[in-house]
Amino acid sequence: MAKLVAFYSRAGENYFGGEKRYVKVGNTEKVARMIAEAAGADLFRIEQKEPYAADYATCVEQAKKDFLEQARPEILGNPESMGQYDEIYLGFPSYCGTMPMAVFTFLEKYDWTGKKIYPFVTHEGSGFGRSEKDLGTVCAGAEIGTGLSIVGSKADDAGAEVERWLTIL
Numbered sequence: 001m002a003k004l005v006a007f008y009s010r011a012g013e014n015y016f017g018g019e020k021r022y023v024k025v026g027n028t029e030k031v032a033r034m035i036a037e038a039a040g041a042d043l044f045r046i047e048q049k050e051p052y053a054a055d056y057a058t059c060v061e062q063a064k065k066d067f068l069e070q071a072r073p074e075i076l077g078n079p080e081s082m083g084q085y086d087e088i089y090l091g092f093p094s095y096c097g098t099m100p101m102a103v104f105t106f107l108e109k110y111d112w113t114g115k116k117i118y119p120f121v122t123h124e125g126s127g128f129g130r131s132e133k134d135l136g137t138v139c140a141g142a143e144i145g146t147g148l149s150i151v152g153s154k155a156d157d158a159g160a161e162v163e164r165w166l167t168i169l
């Protein structure tokens with residue numbers, strides 16, 4: 001069974017233990033790479049054509065505006081052939097209690113009928129929020145498996161949780 005880890009993540013300024021810091025690799029990307037390695041899956045980054053700002057406050061403004069407008073920001077590229085993947089690990093940060101709008105853009109490009117989707121989220125308190133429900137709506141026909149929720153600022157320590165999660169899927 002071919003497996004894909006598709007993820008959205010943002011480098012730049014973020015909160016870590018109450019303090020803002022610039023990072024080169026986002027929290028979700030760290031977890032995505034752990035999953036890809038442990039599961040032997042391919043990796044695909046869901047990337048906005050016009051990325052949100054590296055500055056945290058500006059990014060929040062932009063993301064909130066897109067959420068309120070239910071925008072579908074343009075994304076770059078597509079996995080070569082989604083058809084070849086049976087299992088998709090879908091990773092995203094919690095934005096406004098759900099997935100970033102660009103993840104909706106990505107999901108709406110494909111027919112998910114018969115696929116298995118295992119969602120994973122990084123967040124700072126809201127966990128999956130509404131995202132699993134939204135995922136079920138946008139990926140009608142897919143089987144949505146047990147999800148993994150990781151506190152984003154602790155992504156570096158998520159290895160054991162990732163391993164445990166993969167064994168129960």
Ligand SMILES: Cc1cc2nc3c(=O)[nH]c(=O)nc-3n(C[C@H](O)[C@H](O)[C@H](O)COP(=O)(O)O)c2cc1C
Nearest residue numbers: 009010026027028093094096097122124125126152
């Ligand atoms: C625009 C924006 C909106 C966010 N909204 C939420 C939220 O609703 N709930 C939450 O728990 N964390 C929220 N966060 C925190 C992120 O989900 C968290 O830092 C995540 O790990 C970031 O992942 P990344 O580094 O892969 O982009 C938000 C962060 C940003 C930048």
